[in-house]
Amino acid sequence: MNNFDDKRPGSAHEAKSSDETGVRLQKAMAAAGVASRRASEELIAAGRVRVNGQVVREPGRRIDAVVDTLAVDNIAIQLDQSKRYVMLNKPVGIVSSLADENGRPDLREFTDQYDERLFNVGRLDAETSGLLILTNDGDLAHVLAHPSFGVLKTYIAKVRGAMTPQTVQRLTNGIDLEDGPIAADKARLLETSNGFSLIEITLHSGRNRIVRRMLKEVGHPVVDLVRRSFGPVHLGNLRVGATRQLSGTELGQILTLSRSKDSPKPAASSEPSLETSLETGE
Template structure:
């Protein structure tokens, strides 16, 4: 969104369209396809009064658009959707997976190179977690890949303080009770090693709030390092910390077509496609179009934008 924010009088309010069957696409789907947020994220933005169509502020997601309208988020005009793209990113520790952090901490998106389009993450990795994070410019794709029913396995290499054995880890295969509900199966394999810490390979198909860490706590293990090594058919491989590698459209289409039961390991075709992200997030000012106020403002201003909480949460 390159246009300057709309200014002037307060926009009118727009409710649901009620006359006949509206033409076009639901606003949430349209903005998700444009890479603004997931559909649910867009719905929350509408509730917060952040989206306007032709100068009228939306009050409901039951609104259809054709793409010929002037659609704006926080006053910034949304550009038409681009071809779907997907990247592997080696997230280091110390970055928040959010477009804006209420505590003013550095985010994954602050660290993107200047020529990176606006992207959102497929799921999340928390501040102290590292490893593979998938990024896409297509909110609908992000939502699809996050859903447990899609069946893509997340694999982690976990270091934890304490002692355990395989029999104890096998209990996690039945799931664990977290926040009053039982999780899906958690497959955990004890890796060779000795000392005060143990290394464990963990696999699951959902990404609830800090699920891996909390599952380990349920068997008296304290996670002190968590590395995501793969997400579905895509692996971290030798991707350097802070680096990006775009996944080709052919590989993405093949991976989705293959489905969870025939996942094929898909890597970026050539290591020369890897792009090193700027090492200082404060100096890496992204040039992609943003659906929010200028990042050049102080962090106290940025903190007003609340991060999305409804999507798959941290590990």
């Protein structure tokens, strides 16, 4: 009886070779910064790790970092180390474009400092400052920027006039604009003084210049507008004009949000679509 492996097509040897493609799960987790290999093995054994939505308890499982999805304690983990996620506190006067046809200052001032070709997720108009995400992850950009997915954005607006609680209530009850009715998901008055008011407003709409139009409609034109949060990611104390990579926690939250959206994925691409990068919401 031969003691060498059977290498015929369809044999057990061929199946084993197929199973051994990819990277061992605990090694991929360590490379992604989840934990050391030993600690990752313990997480796997405890049933806290999911691959493609299914609990995996075998640390020897091999996965493809490009195709497979990983979650630990139901928080998504990015396995593909070629992806980059950057937060920008966009200054006033910068156009949310990578090549402005009118020659105005644009996002290349910030994207050119990275080796990857980054695109903006959604858009802020030139007069609005605040949180903008830059990435080369086209799938995530598609989900987060498209208005049909309803990602919440929070803004702080300085407006003219002393806004009343009744006016704030109108924003959440809903008002009629020329392109249809709209209601804020949340709104609260922060301060009123010297003929101006500060209001925090949260909404998921992606309609053009929607915050400015809503506030003008209720009689309080915007003087200054800042986006403070985008989904679970918050601007914090990042100075105007500065960038930083998303933390592991922030990335996990935003990936979890994007994967939770029940929608067909866009065509495979490492770049956000033109529609995505031109979507606006303020």
